[in-house]
Amino acid sequence: MQTGLEDQLGLYQKRIPIFTRSVKGKFRRFKTSVLVLAYAIYFLLPWLPWSRLDAPAQAVLFDLPGRRFLIFGLTVYPQDVIWLALLLFIAAILLFFVTGLVGRAFCGYFCFQTLWTDFFIWIEYKVQGERPARVRLYRQPWDREKVLKVGGTHALWMLASLWTGLTFVFYFAYAPQLLLDFFTGQAAPAAYITVGILTLSTYVAAGLMREQICTYVCPYGRFQSVMYEPETLAVHYDVRRGEAAHGRAAARAGQRTLAERREKGLGDCVDCGLCVQVCPVGIDIRDGLQYKCISCGLCIDACNTIMDSFNFPRGLIRYDSEKNLASPTPAAPTLKWKRLKTIGYGMALVLMSAYLVYSVATRGNFNHTVNQIRQPLYVMLSNGDIRNRYQIRITNKAAQAQTYDISARGIPAEALDLGNFSEITIKPGHSALVQASVRLPLAVAAPTQRFELVITPQGKPAEATAEYVRFDAPGKRP
């Protein structure tokens, strides 16, 4: 008989709803602590006041119209974009480093998708009850109770999503004013669009799609497994202990104690299924390590609870390495970091972090760029002198206005002409353009390849910076 495509497994699989059972244990406690800490920072930080002279009193404010980020005492200008590059590099390396050591720790404990899903599941649990109650509610027809409970859950999700979106935009404008403007219809269109998109995406991602984001959408989830090594600690089910000779079996009479089970050749797994019920991505960890596992550790908590109740030793599901599990004499799982890859990532991490700290700590109070005017490169004047022109842009990054002197080294002092402004005063956070020209007699111009422009903040000679600038004359260079 010929089989058509329709007879084979479809490419599309309908989502099977997951109703997670709540669980207690050290991993649950850790996840909750991370969640509370992360939410406290994210939701409260925009409301932290910070006294400033020339900007809103908000500790963290990404002032896009002003082209600056105000982060506590630090003001970041577009010129400091290298910090962003460093920060992204450090974040990426940190991800690689941690994944090589303890698997997808980022996914399981820190990723905002996991955090928000966790929070949304908690709302669901508070409104609709524990797993059996939620399963019953899912199966029952749309009566009053179901409409109220399910509707209430979604309403609360929406509210949480809205506040998530609002909090995001609070980082970009003075929060109290923006909140007022937002609900009186006076905020900028960009604010409404951003809040709208974030509210919707939070609601869809954390409420409706949940683990499908990790499985189908997220690229990190897929490529993080590439960084696993045999020594990497990950959430594993101890197959040898759990299945033994004759597989797992329920704890019926006659196979309730460890001694009885050993005698019958049964594994330690009592097949209670709790590890599956608590799993937020709906997998069975006993099938082995798999790409859907976000390594949140909740199955470890669940299994340990059961092991305790049967007085079996803990750790049937535990953080362990593939290598250790496969060895004939498994040792206690330990963190193995003495590997080339881990050490390499670790060093890159330390070096780049050190550089970022150094760069932030030693940033000058101003910076400047000098552009030689290239049209024309040089001008011959009526007496035969050669003139080159330059544009000097100075950005004042200090918190107060500053006056700068510009001078030259390597050419006669009178050769530098700054036009109408021999010194320039710049407001904090602003930049100014100075036109300078250098005039040299042909005999001096010909051998002069370059000279040094020195910019000195008045009263702070130690902060002066110098830059070599090119000087062009006819027939000198290609």
Place this chain on the structure above:
Amino acid sequence: MSEQKLQSQTVQTTGHAWDGDLQEYNNPLPVWWVYTFYATVIFSLIYWTIYPSWPLGKGWIGGVSNITYVNSAGETKTHSWNTRALLVADMNQAAVAQKPYFDKIQAMSYEQIAKDPEMSGFILSAGRSLFAENCAACHQAGGQGVVGFFPNLTDDDWLYGGSYEKVHETLMGGRRGYMPAFGEVLNGEQIDQLANYVASLSGIEHDAAKAGAGDMLFHSETAACFYCHTAGATGRQDIGAPNLTDNIWLWADVPAAGTAEGKVAAIRSVINNGLNKGVMPAWSGRLSPEQIKVLAVYVHELGGGQ
């Protein structure tokens, strides 16, 4: 027979049969595709109502959305939405933003502008775009000009004077440079003598004997060069007669000539043929007074301020 029965259970067909057993699979479009298609249909209907869409004789269906803007005169204008109106609105928005600066410039003297860092910054950027739009076609983007055609604005030599007022005057009224063709009144030898004399003024290699004769000719009534170029050959800015003693060449492309003969030949050619192409148009009718003022400062600044 049982095989056929099984197939009919698993495979959907359109129900037609040709030639007894020829059937067609019923493979409907994916549901997401169909709904996306419906969504685009609904989207286009909404789009037609909001934006200009269908042509209608000489016009088009305007759509319900409008563009409202305030022009620099303070009037509020409303247009039905189209990209041209959007451009006009954008231009007006920019003009309104620039207005305080232009008003200020109009009220300030050149000396005040030169001493105001904020205004100088504005002129640097506004002047650059004005210059690029109106002047760069001849004087080039950087104002360096073209030897033989358009004067260099970045050097310190000004045909008609480089003060703010003189530059302003040049911009407002335009200029016309003229020199008669001396080939009509002088013979070839005389012109050669004059060319050598002019070369000697700028320290270019020349024939001293011819230059001496040229000197006589220059100051004689025969050629009468000194009428315009003055007895010292330093030129007259009131009529745009250039200074012949400096290193700046506008009409004769002396710097480009490789040999001494070439340089003299370039000068000879100008004396022989005269000049009638030094025309700068008047800008008073095309640019606003404030724009001309901005350009005057910008051009003055290009030359380093003379």
